[in-house]
Amino acid sequence: MRHQIFTLPNKISMSRICCIPLLVFCILQVQHNNHYRYACLFIMLLIGLSDVMDGYLARKRNEITELGKYIDPVADKLVLMTACVILSSDRIWPEPRFPLWIPTVIVGRDLLLMFGAVTVLIITGRIECQPIMPGKLATFFQTIAIISVLIGNHIPLPMLLTIWWTAATFTAVSGIFYLYRGVRQL
Numbered sequence: 001m002r003h004q005i006f007t008l009p010n011k012i013s014m015s016r017i018c019c020i021p022l023l024v025f026c027i028l029q030v031q032h033n034n035h036y037r038y039a040c041l042f043i044m045l046l047i048g049l050s051d052v053m054d055g056y057l058a059r060k061r062n063e064i065t066e067l068g069k070y071i072d073p074v075a076d077k078l079v080l081m082t083a084c085v086i087l088s089s090d091r092i093w094p095e096p097r098f099p100l101w102i103p104t105v106i107v108g109r110d111l112l113l114m115f116g117a118v119t120v121l122i123i124t125g126r127i128e129c130q131p132i133m134p135g136k137l138a139t140f141f142q143t144i145a146i147i148s149v150l151i152g153n154h155i156p157l158p159m160l161l162t163i164w165w166t167a168a169t170f171t172a173v174s175g176i177f178y179l180y181r182g183v184r185q186l
Contacts, residue, residue, distance in 0.1 A: 009058035010068045012050050016075040019047055020082055027086050031094060041150045047079055048143045069129045076139050077110050083146045096149055096160055105168045106142060109175035116182040123186055132181070134174035141167040 023043045029036040054072060058064045084106050088098035121127045145167035148155050155163075 004065060005067050007058070007063040007065060007068065008061070009054040009063050010065060010071060012054035012057070013068060013071045013075045016047050016050055016079055017071075019043055020079055023047070023079070024082065024086060027083075028092060031092070037150060037152060041147065044083070044143065044147050044150060048147070051076060051139070051143075073129065073131065073135075080139065080142045080146065081107050081110060084142070087146065087149045093149075094152075096153065096155075096157070098145075098149060098164065102145070102164055102168060105171050109171050112175060113178050113182075116179060120182050120185050128181070128185060132174070132177055134170060134177045138167070138170040138174040141170045 023040060026036045026039040026043060030040065051072075054068075058068055081103070084098055084103040087093050088100055088103045090097065117127050117129075141163070145163050148160055148163045
């Protein structure tokens, strides 16, 4: 049983959660030393690549587990929500930073989904935790949006706004898809 829970893909997913304190530490240091911006960028790139890698390995090695079905999206949500909230704070992060509506959309959708999942679990006794393409695209574009902020002033503001609106749009659309699926489960 132990080998079925602690598969390589699950370890990779858990490593993303373990990277959050390091990412937060590096983000907090950017105001004191701009070189930490590159450490943040490196960590986010590793987190993004690990998200792709754990799913690929789980399918390729036939190691899709119940734990993996939950830990992967939880890791994504924790990383993305943490980064978006911190990167919108004018006390913590220099320009460019997310406008407050970006973390509001992302955190709002995720809180709605968590509340919905708990509601479905309470009413039906089970929950379907299968990712859908709009959700995967939302995660991808949220990661790109975070990386765009970490890159800093190397991206023109109109392009940053386009990236942010794209991430917010896919986040909202995926929320609607997940909400619809939750209602159908009831």
